[in-house]
Amino acid sequence: xxxxxxxxxxxxxxxxxxxxxxxxxxxxxxxxxxxxxxxxxxxxxxxxxxxxxxxxxxxxxxxxxxxxxxxxxxxxxxxxxxxxxxxxxxxxxxxxxxxxxxxxxxxxxxxxxxxxxxxxxxxxxxxxxxxxxxxxxxxxxxxxxxxxxxxxxxxxxxxxxxxxxxxxxxxxxxxxxxxxxxxxxxxxxxxxxxxxxxxxxxxxxxxxxxxxxxxxxxxxxxxxxxxxxxxxxxxxxxxxxxxxxxxxxxxxxxxxxxxxxxxxxxxxxxxxxxxxxxxxxxxxxxxxxxxxxxxxxxxxxxxxxxxxxxxxxxxxxxxxxxxxxxxxxxxxxxxxxxxxxxxxxxxxxxxxx
Amino acid sequence: xxxxxxxxxxxxxxxxxxxxxxxxxxxxxxxxxxxxxxxxxxxxxxxxxxxxxxxxxxxxxxxxxxxxxxxxxxxxxxxxxxxxxxxxxxxxxxxxxxxxxxxxxxxxxxxxxxxxxxxxxxxxxxxxxxxxxxxxxxxxxxxxxxxxxxxxxxxxx
Numbered sequence: 001x002x003x004x005x006x007x008x009x010x011x012x013x014x015x016x017x018x019x020x021x022x023x024x025x026x027x028x029x030x031x032x033x034x035x036x037x038x039x040x041x042x043x044x045x046x047x048x049x050x051x052x053x054x055x056x057x058x059x060x061x062x063x064x065x066x067x068x069x070x071x072x073x074x075x076x077x078x079x080x081x082x083x084x085x086x087x088x089x090x091x092x093x094x095x096x097x098x099x100x101x102x103x104x105x106x107x108x109x110x111x112x113x114x115x116x117x118x119x120x121x122x123x124x125x126x127x128x129x130x131x132x133x134x135x136x137x138x139x140x141x142x143x144x145x146x147x148x149x150x151x152x153x154x155x156x157x158x159x160x161x162x163x164x165x166x167x168x169x170x171x172x173x174x175x176x177x178x179x180x181x182x183x184x185x186x187x188x189x190x191x192x193x194x195x196x197x198x199x200x201x202x203x204x205x206x207x208x209x210x211x212x213x214x215x216x217x218x219x220x221x222x223x224x225x226x227x228x229x230x231x232x233x234x235x236x237x238x239x240x241x242x243x244x245x246x247x248x249x250x251x252x253x254x255x256x257x258x259x260x261x262x263x264x265x266x267x268x269x270x271x272x273x274x275x276x277x278x279x280x281x282x283x284x285x286x287x288x289x290x291x292x293x294x295x296x297x298x299x300x301x302x303x304x305x306x307x308x309x310x311x312x313x314x315x316x317x318x319x320x321x322x323x324x325x326x327x328x329x330x331x332x333x334x335x336x337x338x339x340x341x342x343x344x345x346x347x348x349x350x351x352x353x
Numbered sequence: 354x355x356x357x358x359x360x361x362x363x364x365x366x367x368x369x370x371x372x373x374x375x376x377x378x379x380x381x382x383x384x385x386x387x388x389x390x391x392x393x394x395x396x397x398x399x400x401x402x403x404x405x406x407x408x409x410x411x412x413x414x415x416x417x418x419x420x421x422x423x424x425x426x427x428x429x430x431x432x433x434x435x436x437x438x439x440x441x442x443x444x445x446x447x448x449x450x451x452x453x454x455x456x457x458x459x460x461x462x463x464x465x466x467x468x469x470x471x472x473x474x475x476x477x478x479x480x481x482x483x484x485x486x487x488x489x490x491x492x493x494x495x496x497x498x499x500x501x502x503x504x505x506x507x508x509x510x
Contacts, residue, residue, distance in 0.1 A: 178394045182397055186398075190401055197415050198413070
C-alpha cells in the first residue's frame with residue numbers, strides 16, 4: 001500500500017461524506033420513490049414481457065394510478081369540504097364563545113360532567129379549573145394554526161414540490177432498473193462478483209415481496225374494516241377503515257390504535273356507547289379473518305420472526321423515532337437479519353471466511 | 354405528407370437490429386432482436402486478468418459464463434489429467450446449472466479474458482416469462498449437450 005493509494009482513498013472518502021451531506025435532505029424522498037418503484041415493478045415488468053417498451057409501460061401505470069387518485073379526489077373531496085365547513089361553522093358560531101362551544105361537544109361534555117362529579121365528591125382535587133385551562137390552551141393553539149401555516153409557507157411549498165418529484169424519481173428508477181443494477185454490480189471486484197449477485201438478489205427479493213405484501217395487506221384490511229364498520233353502523237366508516245388499514249402495518253399495536261380511533265369517533269358523534277362493543281367485535285372479526293385466512297394467503301412466508309422479537313422491535317422503533325420508525329423498523333430489522341444470514345452462508349461457501 | 358408521416362412513424366416504432374453480437378453464442382443463435390434485447394438486459398460483463406481464478410470447485414452456482422474473448426481452463430480434482438480449455442464464443446457452467454447447486458470444476462483465466470455472465474434467476478425468469486425464447490434457448494442447450502455426448506472429450510460445459 002503506497003502513499004498515492006492512501007491519499008486517493010482518503011479523497012474518495014471525503015467526497016463520499018460531502019456527497020452524503022449535500023444529498024441528505026432528499027434521502028427520504030429517494031427512499032419513498034424506491035418504495036414506489038418496488039411496488040410498481042412487477043406490473044411494469046409484466047407489461048414489458050408482453051412486448052411493451054418499458055417507458056411506455058411505466059407511463060401507462062402512472063396514467064392508471066393518476067386516474068384512480070383523481071377519481072378518489074373527485075368523489076371524496078366535496079364531502080370532506082362539506083364536513084370541514086360544518087366544523088368551521090360550528091367553531092365560529094357567534095352566539096357562544098369558542099371554549100363553551102367545545103365544551104358542548106358530546107364527548108367533551110361527558111368528560112366535563114364526569115370531572116364535575118369527581119370534583120363534587122372529592123372537593124380537594126380541584127380538577128375543573130385545570131380542565132378549563134387545558135381547553136383554553138387547545139383553543140389558543142387552534143387560533144395559532146393559520147399563523148403556523150403562514151410562517152412555514154416556504155418549507156411547505158418546498159415539501160409539496162418534492163412530493164411531486166417522487167414520480168419522476170420513480171420513473172427513472174423503474175426505467176433504468178437493469179442499468180442501475182448492472183452499474184452497482186460492476187463495482188464489485190471479481191472475487192466477490194457472484195457473492196454480490198446473490199446478496200443483491202436476496203435483498204431485492206425481500207424488499208420487493210415485503211413491500212408488495214404490506215400494500216396488499218393494507219388494502220385488504222382497509223376494505224374489510226370499511227365493510228365491517230358499515231355493517232355495524234359507525235359513521236365515517238370509509239375514513240376509519242382507511243386509517244385502520246394504514247395502521248395495520250404496525251404489527252400487533254396497529255389494530256388497537258385503529259380501534260381507539262373508531263371508538264373515539266363513536267364517542268364524539270354522540271352514538272350510544274354500546275356501539276363501541278359492536279365496533280370492537282367487528283374489528284376483532286376483521287383481524288381474525290386477516291390473521292388466519294388472508295395473511296397466510298397474501299404474505300405467506302415473507303417474514304418469519306418470532307412474535308416477541310417483532311413486538312420488541314416495534315416498541316424499540318417507537319422509542320427511537322416515533323411512528324415512522326414503528327412502521328419501518330420491522331422490515332428493516334428483518335432485512336438486516338436475512339442479509340446477515342445470507343452473507344454468512346455464502347461467505348462460508350465461497351471460502352472467504 | 355401521409356407517406357412522410359408513415360415513414361416517420363415506422364422509424365419511431367421500428368426496433369433497431371441490436372445486440373446481434375450475442376448471436377455468436379450457440380445458446381442465443383436462434384433468437385430475434387427483441388429477445389436478444391431481453392437477454393442483453395440481464396448480462397453482466399466482467400474482465401479477468403491472465404491467471405485469475407474465476408470460480409473454484411465446490412462454490413455455489415450463481416451465474417453461467419459466456420466467453421467474449423480470451424481463454425479459460427477448466428479442471429477438476431476428480432480427474433486431474435483431463436483439463437479442458439474453452440475459447441471465444443463458448444459457454445461454461447451450463448451442465449452444473451442443470452445438475453446441481455455446486456460447481457464441479459475450477460475455472461481459471463489463461464489469458465486476459467472478457468466474460469459475459471447471466472444469473473440463474475434471470476435465466477429462469479427469461480425462460481418462464483417468454484416461452485418462445487425459452488424454447489429456443491432450451492433447444493440450443495439440448496443441441497449443445499448432444500454434441501458434448503458425441504464428442505466425449507468436452508465433458509465440462
